[in-house]
Each structure stands twice: as structure tokens, then as C-alpha cells.
Amino acid sequence: MAGMDWFLAILGGYLAIGAVFAVAFVTRGAERIDANARGAGWGFRLMAVPGSAALWPWLAMKWARPRRVVTLTPRDTLAHRRVHLLAWCVIPLLVVAIVAWGWLGGVDPTGVGAVSP
Amino acid sequence: MxxxxxxxxxxxxxxxxxxxxxxxxxxxxxxxxxxxxxxxxxxxxxxxxxxxxxxxxxxxxxxxxxxxxxxxxxxxxxxxxxxxxxxxxxxxxxxxxxxxxxxxxxxxxxxxxxxxxxxxxxxxxxxxxxxxxxxxxxxxxxxxxxxxxxxxxxxxxxxxxxxxxxxxxxxxxxxxxxxxxxxxxxxxxxxxxxxxxxxxxxxxxxxxxxxxxxxxxxxxxxxDARTDDAVQGWIDAGALDAIPMGCAISVRARGHAPVAVYRHEGGVSAIHGVCAHQGGPLAEGRVVGGCVTCPWHGYQYKPEDGCAPAPYDDKLATHEVKVVDGRVMVRIEGDSR
The missing domain is CATH 1.20.120 (Four Helix Bundle (Hemerythrin (Met), subunit A))
Structure with missing residues (x-):
């Protein structure tokens, strides 16, 4: 349990810093890194809060050193499409292995291995 | 955008x-x-x-x-x-x-x-x-x-x-x-x-x-695996009749990005086949309201010049196209024109 407590404390700390950062970012920073955010309403800014809190280290770097995004000819997504196909050849095998373990792996003697009514 | x-x-x-x-x-x-x-x-x-x-x-x-x-x-x-x-x-x-x-x-x-x-x-x-x-x-x-x-x-x-x-x-x-x-x-x-x-x-x-x-x-x-050899920069995209009105086929020259060849009310157009939004396959889209429409999220481009309708300012490359003996020929030289 101690390990889980530590993990949750670190995660909580990360997100608490992120929440403070997010307030500053959506009010000032978003329009520094993206011109389309200039003049955007509070609906958009509120929607950007959770992502800003989650990705704050990356956004902080972008905010500190904003770079102009250069639009290039869009790249083909061939690699993604092939990974999709490969992933769906592997996923059914993983699903069968997990379900087989859960079904055939024996019964928990304490009976508290899962939620109960 | x-x-x-x-x-x-x-x-x-x-x-x-x-x-x-x-x-x-x-x-x-x-x-x-x-x-x-x-x-x-x-x-x-x-x-x-x-x-x-x-x-x-x-x-x-x-x-x-x-x-x-x-x-x-x-x-x-x-x-x-x-x-x-x-x-x-x-x-x-x-x-x-x-x-x-x-x-x-x-x-x-x-x-x-x-x-x-x-x-x-x-x-x-x-x-x-x-x-x-x-x-x-x-x-x-x-x-x-x-x-x-x-x-x-x-x-x-x-x-x-x-x-x-x-x-x-x-x-x-x-x-x-x-x-x-x-x-x-x-x-x-x-x-x-x-x-x-x-x-x-x-x-x-x-x-x-x-x-x-x-x-x-x-x-x-x-x-995606199908590529066609260009002859003096022109590639045979197939028969015009094989492209349903308002739809497209995809052609890809070796070493080049795919091109979406659309048949629409104004004729035949060929534009860069990858959407600027998320890289969606434009050849799988349709012409809606006079614009080529990406099948993924509905982003649109005018088939004649590859420009997104206002207020957006995206522009995709277009390719020269001609119909010879009922076959659609597309000129592919680089990705932009």
C-alpha cells in the first residue's frame, strides 16, 4: 500500500502544479504559442484546462520558447495505418490470453478478488 | 487552419x-x-x-x-x-x-x-x-x-x-x-x-x-501498396467512367504522396491526397457543396485550386489533369504546383 500511496502523492503533486500552470496558460500562454487562440472565448479556454494541467512541462517549454509553426505539405499517414493493422493482429491474441488466464487460472480462495454485491 | x-x-x-x-x-x-x-x-x-x-x-x-x-x-x-x-x-x-x-x-x-x-x-x-x-x-x-x-x-x-x-x-x-x-x-x-x-x-x-x-x-x-509508373511525368489514373460522380480514386507514383483524382460537376481535378487536418485519405471522401470533403472530419477543399473555403487558409497542392481516350491522366512532378 505504501508504494501506491507514494505513486498517488507524486501524481497529485504533478497535477496540482499542472492546475496552477493551466490557469496561467489558458489566460496568457495559449495565444503566445498559437495565434488562433487570440480572442478565443472562455468556453475554449476552460476546455483547454485539463490538457494543460496534464501536459504542463511540455507546454511550459513551448511557452518559454515559442516557435512559429511552419505548415508543410501534409504527410501521408501510411505508418499509422500499418501500425493500426499490426496492432489489430496482436490485440486479439492478447485479449484471448488475458481472458483465458482469468477464466482458467483458478478461483481466488478468499472470494474478494473482485467486487461483489 | x-x-x-x-x-x-x-x-x-x-x-x-x-x-x-x-x-x-x-x-x-x-x-x-x-x-x-x-x-x-x-x-x-x-x-x-x-x-x-x-x-x-x-x-x-x-x-x-x-x-x-x-x-x-x-x-x-x-x-x-x-x-x-x-x-x-x-x-x-x-x-x-x-x-x-x-x-x-x-x-x-x-x-x-x-x-x-x-x-x-x-x-x-x-x-x-x-x-x-x-x-x-x-x-x-x-x-x-x-x-x-x-x-x-x-x-x-x-x-x-x-x-x-x-x-x-x-x-x-x-x-x-x-x-x-x-x-x-x-x-x-x-x-x-x-x-x-x-x-x-x-x-x-x-x-x-x-x-x-x-x-x-x-x-x-x-x-497503398499500388504504385504506378509515370511516363514523362504523366500517370494513367484509370478510366473516367470508373470514377463515380462526386467521388475519387487514389493514384500514387513511385516516391510520391498519393493523389486524389475527383470527378465532379466541373470536370476532373487532382489534388494532394492527404488532408491537412489529420492526414485523412482524401480519395475516400466525396464532393459536398462543391468541395472535396475529407472522410475523417469533414475538412473541405475546392477541387479546382486545393484551397479551403473561407475563413480557413489551408491549401493543398493540385496536379494538372487531362482525359485522353476516356482515360484520366495526371501530371505528377513534385507535390506542389
Whole structure:
């Protein structure tokens, strides 16, 4: 349990810093890194809060050193499409292995291995 | 794209779609709880909070299956295109339903004693070497975090700033989330109730998803693998009659990006085959309102010059095209003109 407590404390700390950062970012920073955010309403800014809190280290770097995004000819997504196909050849095998373990792996003697009514 | 961001780009269709999706979620949960309280009575009665937790959990799993099915379905049939245009909203709704399931379960199962409820729930497990000894909530929590990251970065602001390439890799984390959810079910509820219903539902779901994805993937693979040799810069895209009005075919010269060759009221046009938004395959789209429309999210370009309609300022490269003896010839020299 101690390990889980530590993990949750670190995660909580990360997100608490992120929440403070997010307030500053959506009010000032978003329009520094993206011109389309200039003049955007509070609906958009509120929607950007959770992502800003989650990705704050990356956004902080972008905010500190904003770079102009250069639009290039869009790249083909061939690699993604092939990974999709490969992933769906592997996923059914993983699903069968997990379900087989859960079904055939024996019964928990304490009976508290899962939620109960 | 060059337009000030809005919270949600709703239009009449998207509003209708969202209302139907919300109604379906409410109906599913209400029917599940109602039927559950009628079926499980007496000694086997299930309390109302547990029924609500299960209803939300099952609803989120069903929604995730639907979200995962939409992509390959849209690649196999144009009929699924409207679902694809609105998939992001359904994905965010799936996260909200999963979050409600997690919040209720944490409050219900974790609030006994003085310990942190999250710690209690995340370490819930049986004992011994059985699968039931696995802390089954952990894979569920990992899946929820992936769904959160996807919902939180679903706005076009994130797409523009992360870049389509990174954004898509992040959002492919949904496959990992799906496997985690299977683990959450197989090592959780399937341990307390060895019902064949769970087994069949998980396997049928996985079979359906993998079947659709593999069928769509093989079709795309065959199409992507086909390249044509250009003769003096011109490539034979095929017979004009083979292109249905308002639709396109894809051609790809060796070493070049695909080109979407559209047949429309104004004639035949060839534009860069990859959408500027998320890299969607423009050759699988249609002409809607005089504009080439990406099948993924409905981004539009004028076929004659590749420009997005105002207020957007994207421009895709176009290619010279001519019809010779009923065959469409496309000039491919670099990606832009």
C-alpha cells in the first residue's frame, strides 16, 4: 500500500502544479504559442484546462520558447495505418490470453478478488 | 487552419448526433438499473449503487467498442462517414461515463475506514496465485487515464500544436486502453462471477473489432501498396467512367504522396491526397457543396485550386489533369504546383 500511496502523492503533486500552470496558460500562454487562440472565448479556454494541467512541462517549454509553426505539405499517414493493422493482429491474441488466464487460472480462495454485491 | 478557436464547433447535425448519443447513454443506464433491480431480487439482490456502478461501467465498455468500430466501418462503407465526423464527441462522452463509473466505485468501495479511498480501491485484490489476486482496478485506472488524455487533447488546439503525427500516436493509446479494460473485466468481475456471459461478450467484442480493423487495414494496405509508373511525368489514373460522380480514386507514383483524382460537376481535378487536418485519405471522401470533403472530419477543399473555403487558409497542392481516350491522366512532378 505504501508504494501506491507514494505513486498517488507524486501524481497529485504533478497535477496540482499542472492546475496552477493551466490557469496561467489558458489566460496568457495559449495565444503566445498559437495565434488562433487570440480572442478565443472562455468556453475554449476552460476546455483547454485539463490538457494543460496534464501536459504542463511540455507546454511550459513551448511557452518559454515559442516557435512559429511552419505548415508543410501534409504527410501521408501510411505508418499509422500499418501500425493500426499490426496492432489489430496482436490485440486479439492478447485479449484471448488475458481472458483465458482469468477464466482458467483458478478461483481466488478468499472470494474478494473482485467486487461483489 | 486560420480561425479563432471555439469551445465546440457545433452545427445542426452535430447537435442532433450529440443529443441522440446522450439519450442512448441515459436509456442504457436506466434500463440496466431497472432490469437489474427486477432480475436480482431476494437473496441475490444487488444494491442500487452497485447496479449504477455496473451500468456505467458496461455502458463505457459498449461505447468504447462503438468508438473503435467507427474508424474501420467508415473505411469500408461511406454510410458510416457521419459517425466518423462526430467520433470525437462520442470519445469524450465515453471518458465522462467511465469517469462516473470510477468515481462512484471509489466512493462506494473505498470509503470504508480512514485510508485514502483511491489507495483502497487501487489495491483491491484477493490472495494466493489466482487471477483474482491481481489488483484488477489498476488496468481500469490506466485505461481511464488514457481516455482522459485523449478527451483532454481532443480539441483542434492540441492537434495544431502537438502536430498531426504526435497527436495520432497519442490517440492510438486507445488500443492499450482497450486491452487494459479487458484485463479489468477478466480479472475483476469475471472472478467474482464465473459467468459465461462475460466470456462470450468480451470475445465477441474483440472478434468484431479485430475483424473490422483487419478487413479495413488489408484493403488500405492493398491500395497503398499500388504504385504506378509515370511516363514523362504523366500517370494513367484509370478510366473516367470508373470514377463515380462526386467521388475519387487514389493514384500514387513511385516516391510520391498519393493523389486524389475527383470527378465532379466541373470536370476532373487532382489534388494532394492527404488532408491537412489529420492526414485523412482524401480519395475516400466525396464532393459536398462543391468541395472535396475529407472522410475523417469533414475538412473541405475546392477541387479546382486545393484551397479551403473561407475563413480557413489551408491549401493543398493540385496536379494538372487531362482525359485522353476516356482515360484520366495526371501530371505528377513534385507535390506542389
Amino acid at each position: 486560420s480561425a479563432t478557436y471555439r469551445a465546440v464547433n457545433w452545427n445542426a447535425h452535430k447537435k442532433k448526433y450529440d443529443l441522440i448519443a446522450l439519450a442512448c447513454v441515459a436509456l442504457f443506464v436506466a434500463v440496466y438499473v431497472g432490469v437489474g433491480s427486477l432480475v436480482f431480487r431476494g437473496n441475490g439482490a444487488i444494491s442500487a449503487p452497485v447496479l449504477a456502478i455496473r451500468a456505467l461501467g458496461v455502458c463505457a465498455v459498449v461505447m468504447l467498442h462503438v468508438v473503435l468500430m467507427i474508424g474501420p466501418m467508415a473505411r469500408l462503407t461511406h454510410l458510416a462517414a457521419p459517425l466518423l465526423y462526430n467520433r470525437r464527441h462520442l470519445g469524450v462522452m465515453t471518458f465522462v461515463v467511465a469517469l462516473a463509473h470510477a468515481a462512484l466505485a471509489t466512493l462506494y468501495y473505498g470509503s470504508f475506514g480512514g485510508a485514502n479511498p483511491l489507495t483502497v480501491v487501487l489495491t483491491m485484490s484477493g490472495s494466493g496465485a489466482s487471477p483474482g489476486a491481481f489488483p484488477f482496478v489498476v488496468p481500469g485506472a490506466v485505461a481511464l487515464m488514457v481516455l482522459f488524455l485523449m478527451a483532454a487533447t481532443s480539441h483542434d488546439f492540441w492537434l495544431a500544436n502537438l502536430g498531426a503525427w504526435w497527436w495520432k500516436w497519442i490517440h492510438m493509446g486507445v488500443y492499450g486502453a482497450y486491452v487494459c479494460i479487458v484485463g479489468h473485466l477478466a480479472l475483476g468481475v469475471m472472478q467474482s462471477e464465473k459467468s459465461v456471459v462475460y466470456l462470450v461478450m468480451i470475445l465477441v467484442g474483440a472478434g468484431l473489432l479485430s475483424g473490422l480493423h483487419i478487413a479495413a487495414g488489408v484493403r488500405a494496405w492493398k491500395r
